[in-house]
Amino acid sequence: MDPEIKREIIMEHYQNPLHRHHVDDKSYDMVNTANSSCIDNLNIYIKYDGDVIKDIAFEGEACAISISSTSIMIENLIGKTREEALNIIDNFENMINEKEYSEDVLGNAVVYSDIYKQNSRKSCAFLPYRGLREALTKKDNGKS
Amino acid sequence: MNREDFPMLEEDIIYLDNGATSLKPKCVIDKTVEYYSKYSANAHRGDYDISYKVDQEYEGTREKVAEFLNADSEEIVFTSGATDSLNMIATGFFAPLIEAGDEILITTSEHASNVLPWFRLQNEKGAIVKYIPLDSNYHVTLDNVKKMVTPNTKIIAIAEITNVIGDVRPIKEICKFAHENNIFVVVDGAQSVPHKKVDVKDLDCDFLAFSAHKMYGPTGLGILYGKKELLENLNPINLGGGMNESFDSPSEILLKDIPTRLEAGTPNIASVIAFGSAIDYLNKIGMDKINERELYLRKYLIDKLIKIPYIDIINLEADSGIVSFNVEGIFSQDVAFYLNKYKVCVRAGNHCAKILKNATKVTNSLRVSLAFYNTESEIDTLVELLSNKDKIVKEML
Numbered sequence A: 001m002d003p004e005i006k007r008e009i010i011m012e013h014y015q016n017p018l019h020r021h022h023v024d025d026k027s028y029d030m031v032n033t034a035n036s037s038c039i040d041n042l043n044i045y046i047k048y049d050g051d052v053i054k055d056i057a058f059e060g061e062a063c064a065i066s067i068s069s070t071s072i073m074i075e076n077l078i079g080k081t082r083e084e085a086l087n088i089i090d091n092f093e094n095m096i097n098e099k100e101y102s103e104d105v106l107g108n109a110v111v112y113s114d115i116y117k118q119n120s121r122k123s124c125a126f127l128p129y130r131g132l133r134e135a136l137t138k139k140d141n142g143k144s
Numbered sequence B: 001m002n003r004e005d006f007p008m009l010e011e012d013i014i015y016l017d018n019g020a021t022s023l024k025p026k027c028v029i030d031k032t033v034e035y036y037s038k039y040s041a042n043a044h045r046g047d048y049d050i051s052y053k054v055d056q057e058y059e060g061t062r063e064k065v066a067e068f069l070n071a072d073s074e075e076i077v078f079t080s081g082a083t084d085s086l087n088m089i090a091t092g093f094f095a096p097l098i099e100a101g102d103e104i105l106i107t108t109s110e111h112a113s114n115v116l117p118w119f120r121l122q123n124e125k126g127a128i129v130k131y132i133p134l135d136s137n138y139h140v141t142l143d144n145v146k147k148m149v150t151p152n153t154k155i156i157a158i159a160e161i162t163n164v165i166g167d168v169r170p171i172k173e174i175c176k177f178a179h180e181n182n183i184f185v186v187v188d189g190a191q192s193v194p195h196k197k198v199d200v201k202d203l204d205c206d207f208l209a210f211s212a213h214k215m216y217g218p219t220g221l222g223i224l225y226g227k228k229e230l231l232e233n234l235n236p237i238n239l240g241g242g243m244n245e246s247f248d249s250p251s252e253i254l255l256k257d258i259p260t261r262l263e264a265g266t267p268n269i270a271s272v273i274a275f276g277s278a279i280d281y282l283n284k285i286g287m288d289k290i291n292e293r294e295l296y297l298r299k300y301l302i303d304k305l306i307k308i309p310y311i312d313i314i315n316l317e318a319d320s321g322i323v324s325f326n327v328e329g330i331f332s333q334d335v336a337f338y339l340n341k342y343k344v345c346v347r348a349g350n351h352c353a354k355i356l357k358n359a360t361k362v363t364n365s366l367r368v369s370l371a372f373y374n375t376e377s378e379i380d381t382l383v384e385l386l387s388n389k390d391k392i393v394k395e396m397l
Helices: A003-017 A064-077 A082-094 A105-112 A119-140 B026-036 B049-069 B081-094 B116-125 B142-148 B172-182 B269-285 B286-306 B334-343 B377-385 B389-396
Strands: A028-034 A041-049 A052-061 B076-079 B103-106 B128-131 B151-159 B184-188 B206-210 B222-226 B245-248 B253-256 B309-313 B322-327 B347-349 B365-369
Touching: A003 A064, A003 A105, A028 A119, A041 A064, A041 A119, A052 A064, A052 A082, A064 A082, A064 A105, A064 A119, A082 A105, A082 A119, A105 B049, A105 B076, A105 B334, A119 B334, B026 B049, B026 B081, B026 B269, B049 B269, B076 B081, B081 B116, B081 B151, B081 B206, B116 B128, B116 B184, B142 B172, B151 B172, B151 B322, B172 B184, B245 B389, B269 B286, B286 B322, B286 B377, B334 B347, B334 B365, B334 B389, B377 B389
Parallel strands: B103 B128, B103 B151, B151 B184, B184 B206
Antiparallel strands: A028 A041, A041 A052, B076 B222, B206 B222, B245 B253, B309 B322, B322 B365, B347 B365
16 A cells, blocks of 8 residues: 555544544443553544444543544444454564565555554554453453 | 764654653763672672672762762662552552542652552552643642642642652742641652752651663662651561561561661662662762753754644643643654654553543643753754654555
8 A cells, every 4th residue: 555545544533533532331341442652542432232342432642643544443343253353463463573464354444554653653553453452351250 | 962872862763752761871881790690699698709889889889879869878679660669659658648638749640650559449448549730731730739638638649740740849849838737748859869969868758669671770670769767667568588677476476677678688789880880880970060051952852842733732832741642633652653654763652650630631641751862863853853744644554
C-alpha cells in the first residue's frame, strides 16, 4: 500500500475514530488496556451474541497510533467469532513483529505494516489488540 | 557552556530531558573506569592497599557531599536513589512514630516517590495525607501551608522544585514555621540539588532526598540527608553485612553507628566514588553560575514559545529549567515522537505526577528540562520544529 494512503487512513481513524464513546450497559464486558511505558490508556467495551462479537466501543486517552489502531481494529472485528478475532490478533502481532502473517484477515490494519521501523510505536499500535485478547481469553475461561 | 566535557553531546541529539536524568561529564565516566580498572576491591575492609584506597575514595565522597550541602558527613547516607531515600525516611523513621489521625501535608504536584510512601502510612498506620492547595500558578505559598496546618500535622513532605511545574518552594520559611509547630519537614531535592545551591543548615530541613544521576553523576545512587539526632532514630530497613558491629543471638545484635548502620550490604561503590567527581565538577563551575545559566535558557525558551499561538504553557512562572506545555489539539506523545524524528529528546506524559491533573486539569504534557550545557541554538531548533503545526501533524505518525 502506498505510504501516503496508509497515512491518510491512519489520520482519518485518528481524527474521526469509529465507536469511540462511553458505554453504560451491563451487557458489555469492559477491559482496560494501558501502556506502562507511556500514557496510552483505553477502556474497551465488548458485547457478544453467543460466540460472535456483536459490538465493540472504546474510550480513553492515547496517541494517534493507538487511537487509530483501535478504531481500525473495531471496524474489523465486529461480526467476527471469538476464534476469528483471536486469529486476527495473532496475525496483527506477527505483522508488527516482522513475522509471517496473513494480510487478508487484517483489513485496514495493514496500514501498520511498517510500524516495526519505530520500535517505540509498536506497543501503541498493539495496545487495543492486547486488551481485546485479554478480554476474549477471559471469556473463554468463563471468568467474565 | 562546558559542552566539551560531555561525551554524549558529541552524539547527534538535542537532549532536553535533564529532569529525567542528566548527561555525565567525562571526569565522572573516567572515575568509574578508574575504580573498576585500578582498585576494584570492596569497601570497609582496609586490610590491603587497594581496599584502603576504596575506603578513602568512598568516604571522601561522603565528605564532599556533606560539604556541598553544608552538612556533617555522618548525616549523609548513600542509598539507591531519591526514591529509596524517601521510602527509608517514611518507613524507617516515621512509621514507628506516626499515630492514627496524624496528618501529613504534601501537594498534588509531588512526584510518585514523594506521594506513595506517605499513602502507605495512611493505609497502614491510619495517618491522613492532606494536600497543600496550589495558587493560580500552581505554586506553594507559606500562607497556604499555614492554612492547612492543624494540631495533628506531623509531617510536611514536599519537593523543593517539582518535576512538572518547576516552582521553587519557600522551604526555609516553611521549615521555620513547621518547627515552631513541632512539625517535621522532608524535602525531595531530586530536581533542586542538581540545579541550585542547597544549604541544609540554612534551610533547616529535617530530611533531604536526591539522586546522583540527575546531577551529572552515575545511576543507582541516591543521598539521604537527615539531621544527626533524627538519623539516630531511623530504623535500618535492611540488615546484613557492613552495618553490624557484632551478633551472637537474636537478642544480642550490636549495630554500627550512623551512617554506616543505614548502608547494609556492599554499597554501590563505583557510583559513590564517581559521584565524588561529579561534586568536584559542579563545584568547579559553581552552582550559582549553573542556576543563572539555566534560568537564562528558560527565559530564552519561554520568550519564543509564548509567541506560538497554539502552544499552551502550563508553568509560565517558575525559577527552574523546567518548561511544561502542550500543542493544542495534539496528544503530547505524538509531538514527542515527531521531535524524536529530528533527534530532539523531550519527555511526554504525566511525568509520575499523577495527581497533578486535579489541579491543572491537564492530564499529560510535554516537558523540556534544561541543563547548563544546553544552548540557544538547540532551543532555536526546538522552537522552529514546533512553529509549524501542519508539519507536526504531517510527521507525527
